Amino acid sequence: MNRMTFIGFIGILSFFLSCNSTVDNTDQQAPPLPKVAGLPTADTDNGGIDLPSGFGAVVVADTLGRMRHIVARDNGDLYIKGWKGGIWALRDTTKDGKADVQKKFAEDIKGTGIDIYKGDLYASSRTEVFRFPLENEKLLPGSRESIVSDFPEQGQHAAKSFTFDNQGNIYINVGSPSNACQDQPRTPGSPGLDPCPQKVWQAGIWRFDAEVPGQTQKANGVLYASGIRNAIALDWNQATDGLFAIQHGRDQLHQLWPSTFTKEQSVELPAEEFLQIDEGDDFGWPFCFYNHMTEQKLLAPEYGGDGQITGRCDEAKKPILGFPGHMAPNDLLFYTGDQFPEKYKDGAFIAFHGSWNRAPQPQKGYFVVFVPMKNGKVVGEWEPFAYGFPQLEVVESPSDAVYRPCGLAQGPDGSLYVADSQRGRIWRIMYYGS
Numbered sequence: 001m002n003r004m005t006f007i008g009f010i011g012i013l014s015f016f017l018s019c020n021s022t023v024d025n026t027d028q029q030a031p032p033l034p035k036v037a038g039l040p041t042a043d044t045d046n047g048g049i050d051l052p053s054g055f056g057a058v059v060v061a062d063t064l065g066r067m068r069h070i071v072a073r074d075n076g077d078l079y080i081k082g083w084k085g086g087i088w089a090l091r092d093t094t095k096d097g098k099a100d101v102q103k104k105f106a107e108d109i110k111g112t113g114i115d116i117y118k119g120d121l122y123a124s125s126r127t128e129v130f131r132f133p134l135e136n137e138k139l140l141p142g143s144r145e146s147i148v149s150d151f152p153e154q155g156q157h158a159a160k161s162f163t164f165d166n167q168g169n170i171y172i173n174v175g176s177p178s179n180a181c182q183d184q185p186r187t188p189g190s191p192g193l194d195p196c197p198q199k200v201w202q203a204g205i206w207r208f209d210a211e212v213p214g215q216t217q218k219a220n221g222v223l224y225a226s227g228i229r230n231a232i233a234l235d236w237n238q239a240t241d242g243l244f245a246i247q248h249g250r251d252q253l254h255q256l257w258p259s260t261f262t263k264e265q266s267v268e269l270p271a272e273e274f275l276q277i278d279e280g281d282d283f284g285w286p287f288c289f290y291n292h293m294t295e296q297k298l299l300a301p302e303y304g305g306d307g308q309i310t311g312r313c314d315e316a317k318k319p320i321l322g323f324p325g326h327m328a329p330n331d332l333l334f335y336t337g338d339q340f341p342e343k344y345k346d347g348a349f350i351a352f353h354g355s356w357n358r359a360p361q362p363q364k365g366y367f368v369v370f371v372p373m374k375n376g377k378v379v380g381e382w383e384p385f386a387y388g389f390p391q392l393e394v395v396e397s398p399s400d401a402v403y404r405p406c407g408l409a410q411g412p413d414g415s416l417y418v419a420d421s422q423r424g425r426i427w428r429i430m431y432y433g434s
C-alpha cells in the first residue's frame with residue numbers, strides 16, 4: 001500500500017487551492033501542440049480545462065444535459081447516460097474530433113451506468129440493467145431486454161453502476177439507502193442499527209451472469225462484497241484480472257456528533273476509499289470509516305466510536321489508498337491504451353464529481369486525478385490530471401460549478417473521454433508530445 005506522508009498530504013491539499021481556479025494564460029501562452037497523425041487538432045483552450053504538458057483536448061459535444069457515465073465503441077462511437085433520462089449516441093464522421101451526429105434514445109431510463117460487453121450496449125436505471133444489441137455499424141441499437149431487475153427502490157445512492165469480468169459476469173453496485181444506518185436517519189445522536197438490515201440487499205457489490213436475461217437480485221444474485229456504502233466508481237482491472245472500486249465515505253461526522261468531531265475533522269474525514277475487492281470481502285460500512293491520515297479503520301460514532309477506537313473495525317478490509325473526504329469519486333478507469341506516455345499504462349484515472357459538505361471550507365474535488373499503478377499496486381503519489389472544470393476561484397456550492405466531471409471512457413485509439421454532469425460537455429483528451 002502506498003503510504004501518504006503528512007508532508008505529501010499537505011502538498012496535495014495546497015494544490016487543491018488552485019485546482020478549481022480558472023488559469024489566466026494571457027501573459028504565458030503555452031506553445032502550440034505539435035500535429036500528430038490520426039489525432040484532431042486540440043481546441044486552443046482545451047475546452048476550458050487544464051492538462052499536463054503535452055496533452056490537449058477537444059470538445060466532442062456540448063449542452064447535452066446532465067451526463068453521467070460514458071463508453072466508447074470500437075469504431076469510436078460514444079454512448080453517454082443521462083441522469084434525468086435517455087442515452088446519447090454520438091458519431092464523428094468528419095474526423096475533426098467533433099460529434100456531428102447526435103441522437104438520443106431510451107429516454108425513459110434514468111440513472112448512471114453504461115458499458116459495452118461482447119459488442120452489445122448495457123445501461124442501467126436505478127432498479128434495472130438492460131442490454132441493447134449493437135448491429136454492425138448502425139449508431140442506434142436495437143430493442144432492449146432486461147438482464148437484471150427488481151433492485152430495491154431507494155431515495156439515496158440509487159445509481160446502479162456496473163462492470164464486467166473476463167468470465168462472463170457483471171458486477172453491480174447496490175448502494176446503501178442511508179448515510180450511516182442510523183435508527184433515525186441523519187439525526188444528531190441517533191444510534192446505528194445493529195445488525196444493519198440494509199446490508200442484506202444493499203451496501204455491496206452483486207454478481208450476475210452478464211448474458212442471461214430475466215434475472216432478479218433475489219433469485220439470481222451473488223453478494224460478492226459487502227460493507228460498501230456506495231461505489232459508483234468501479235472497474236475491472238485487466239492487469240490483475242480483478243475488481244476495484246472507490247467508495248463514497250459517509251457524511252456529517254460533526255453535524256451528527258458535534259461533541260466527538262470538530263468541524264475541521266468533518267471536512268477531511270472520512271476518506272474516499274480506493275478498494276481492491278475479492279469475493280467475500282467486507283469493508284466495514286456502517287460500523288467503520290477510514291482515516292487516510294492515520295491509515296486506520298475506525299469505529300463509527302453511531303456504534304460507540306470516538307475517532308480513535310478501532311474495535312470491530314480491525315476485521316474490516318482496508319483500502320489500497322484513501323483520498324480526502326467528500327470529493328465524490330464517480331468513475332474509475334484503468335488505462336490500457338498506448339497513446340499516453342508509459343507512466344499512465346495500467347494506472348487509474350478517477351473522476352471526482354466534487355463535494356457539497358466541506359463547510360466551513362470551500363468545496364473540493366471537481367477534477368480528474370491519476371493514480372500510478374503496476375500489477376494492482378499503487379506505486380506513487382496520486383496527482384491531478386485534468387482540472388479547472390468549475391471555472392471558479394472558489395466553489396461554495398456544487399451548483400455554482402460550470403462543469404463537473406462524472407464519467408470516463410477510453411477510446412479505441414487510447415484517447416480519454418470525460419463527461420460533465422452540469423451542462424453535458426464531453427471532452428476528448430489526447431497526447432501530442434512535448
